[in-house]
Amino acid sequence: MMTEELFREDAALLTCEATVTGQGEGGVTLDRTVCYPLGGGQAGDTGWLVAGEQRWRVTDTRKSKETPGAIVHLVEGDPPAVGLVVRVEVDAARRQAHRRFHTATHLLCALLPYPVDGCSITDTYARLDFHTDEPFDKHAIEVGLARLVAEAHPVRHRWISEEELDANPGLVRSMSVQPPRGLGRVRVLEVEGVDLQPCGGTHVSNTAEIGALVVTKIEKKSAKTRRVVLGFAQSSGA
Known part of the structure; x- marks a missing residue:
């Protein structure tokens, strides 16, 4: 599944709700995101995925090597489950x-x-x-x-x-x-x-x-x- 790239239209948008669509490549893919993936010379965004009391640190954002059009959010620890709705938060200062x-x-x-x-x-x-x-x-x-x-x-x-x-x-x-x-x-x-x-x-x-x-x-x-x-x-x- 491709990831909707919200950052393309609004670079000031720092958060959104998204659904986890897959696991792998060191993280998870989402149906939509505000996180920019490494590319064009620009570093990938970092930030957090949040679901209730759970928080996952996003250490980098990359384009998927396995699924064209999907964006992988590299996370620390066990990744959130497929189907989980999370809030995506970009590191604003970065x-x-x-x-x-x-x-x-x-x-x-x-x-x-x-x-x-x-x-x-x-x-x-x-x-x-x-x-x-x-x-x-x-x-x-x-x-x-x-x-x-x-x-x-x-x-x-x-x-x-x-x-x-x-x-x-x-x-x-x-x-x-x-x-x-x-x-x-x-x-x-x-x-x-x-x-x-x-x-x-x-x-x-x-x-x-x-x-x-x-x-x-x-x-x-x-x-x-x-x-x-x-x-x-x-x-x-x-």
């Missing part, structure tokens, strides 16, 4: 960090117009690898990010057909992660007036919500790869 960092990477793409050759979004840092041999200016990037955050650009998603994507191949910036095919439509993320590209991740609704950012590291990973690592200004990043 989700918000993912939302802020993921939208920040879209701002970085707007400032550095090069193909992306790698991505990692966690709750402590965000990293993008760009396919270029051009040097990067740390101060200039930080100033550009601060400007885009302060300008408070609305952030929204919409769906386009696969045919529309094929007609606009320039929308795809990533060399390593391609939009999923076969569903007939593709989710795109728009930072108004700044960036537009396919993305299935969770995001803030306005760039002002990102807050102050710092570039914690710029590395030359190869002759044609430059890595930029972002952190929040109040933390040291990674």
Whole structure:
């Protein structure tokens, strides 16, 4: 059974009721969820499943390897029984960090117009690898990010057909992660007036919500790869 992905339409939704549809792969599958599974460079959500006085810690969320379209919630201890109705609760602080960092990477793409050759979004840092041999200016990037955050650009998603994507191949910036095919439509993320590209991740609704950012590291990973690592200004990043 496929899992209804509530997080695709509302990244601010942190809880829902769901029914356990299966056990295996280290956890349980649900008929619906607010938990984002590892993918597209973004880490999976953690949180809890709750039924009455029982609580199961969700240590990670992954796409099922056995059932296409299902999402596995990895849990500590004996998993809840199939058929049990549970309340799904996302770790709110972790989700918000993912939302802020993921939208920040879209701002970085707007400032550095090069193909992306790698991505990692966690709750402590965000990293993008760009396919270029051009040097990067740390101060200039930080100033550009601060400007885009302060300008408070609305952030929204919409769906386009696969045919529309094929007609606009320039929308795809990533060399390593391609939009999923076969569903007939593709989710795109728009930072108004700044960036537009396919993305299935969770995001803030306005760039002002990102807050102050710092570039914690710029590395030359190869002759044609430059890595930029972002952190929040109040933390040291990674």
